[in-house]
Amino acid sequence: MSNEVQEVKDWLRAFDAAVRDVDYERGKTLFADDVVGFGTYASMLEGLDKLVEGQWKNIWGVTRGFSFRLDEAHIGVDGDTAWIASPWDSEG
Template sequence: MAERDDDVILIRRWFQRLQVCIQTVDFVGSRPLFADDMLTFGTFTAFTVGREATEHEQWRHVWGHIDRFRWHLDDLRTLISGDRLTAVGMAVFESTGYTEDGRAFDRPGRATVVLGRKAVGEEWVAQHTHVSLFPGTPSRSFGTKREHPPAAL
């Protein structure tokens, strides 16, 4: 069905855009991908309400401390509602983390993202995310990348 293919293309594009933001530590550029009132599960808090809180309580503890973040989008899974205004995207990712003494380690994980939009054909916006590392993967990484562009003072 061509309509569903178009929806999946836009979901894939959402994940690709987030990947670039994570790789470049671009918090500002990531904001349009997420609803202001998003709700998340994450590594560092049980529930986080709102994009701003998620950025400060989750993303800022991770994005600048990892390298080589990449979704496995050839294996992207999607569920799309009948009205095509809500979808779920599920993807596995890989990244490189760093121990306190600077040794690199594989940092694989997965994410479930609930996406919404007001009209068919519009870009998807995340309403909820649940990102987790695979069992046995250290939850903290100690790498140091700079935010781009830097946050305003």
């Protein structure tokens, strides 16, 4: 496994820990201010504050056991860009 792929897996571990701990501030440190995101609650949100308010705060508090299935993750890295396709597990 390349160092770059390991860094992406470390990022996923940090993010799923923030979700499990309902730690929005820690989660925010993992994203750029101009993030574009979506999820179960919101179809499309532009900007970190909108992502936190419109998705995370509606989901994280009612989700238990969130974790990515890293052994099934598909990860690609090219320079300073990475992509991830990974299933996850959670309840709630």
